[in-house]
Amino acid sequence: MQKILIADDEEDIRLIIRLALEDKGYTVLAASNGLEVLEKAGAEKIDLIILDAAMPKMDGYEACRRLKNNPSTKDIPVIFLTAIDMLMDKKKSYRLGAAAFIAKPFEINLLIEEIEGVLRNGKS
Numbered sequence: 001m002q003k004i005l006i007a008d009d010e011e012d013i014r015l016i017i018r019l020a021l022e023d024k025g026y027t028v029l030a031a032s033n034g035l036e037v038l039e040k041a042g043a044e045k046i047d048l049i050i051l052d053a054a055m056p057k058m059d060g061y062e063a064c065r066r067l068k069n070n071p072s073t074k075d076i077p078v079i080f081l082t083a084i085d086m087l088m089d090k091k092k093s094y095r096l097g098a099a100a101f102i103a104k105p106f107e108i109n110l111l112i113e114e115i116e117g118v119l120r121n122g123k124s
Contacts, residue, residue: 002047007031009055020108034058041073053082068097077118
C-alpha cells in the first residue's frame with residue numbers, strides 16, 4: 001500500500017484529501033507545517049508528498065528544497081497544492097524538483113489523477 005504525506009496548514013484541506021485518498025486505498029499521513037514534513041519524511045517510507053507552499057514554521061518551498069537535498073528523501077515525488085498561483089511560483093516549484101503544481105481551489109478528482117500519474121510514472 002502506497003503512503004502519501006499531505007502537508008497543509010488548513011485542517012479541512014487535509015481532511016478532504018485524506019478521505020479521498022483513503023477511499024482509493026492509500027495510507028495517508030498529515031503534517032501542518034514544513035518542519036513536520038521533514039520529520040515525517042525522514043521517519044517513514046513516503047511514496048509521495050502533497051505540499052502547500054504557504055505554511056507556518058517552514059514554508060513548502062524550503063521544505064521541498066531540504067527534501068531534495070537529503071539523500072534519503074530526494075527521490076520522493078512532490079506535488080505542490082497551493083493558493084499561490086503565479087507563474088514565478090510554478091517555476092520555483094519545478095526548479096526545486098516538484099513533479100507537479102496544482103492551484104487551489106482544486107478539483108479532488110483531478111488531484112487524484114495527478115497523484116496516480118506521478119506514482120505510475122515514478123516522477124521525482
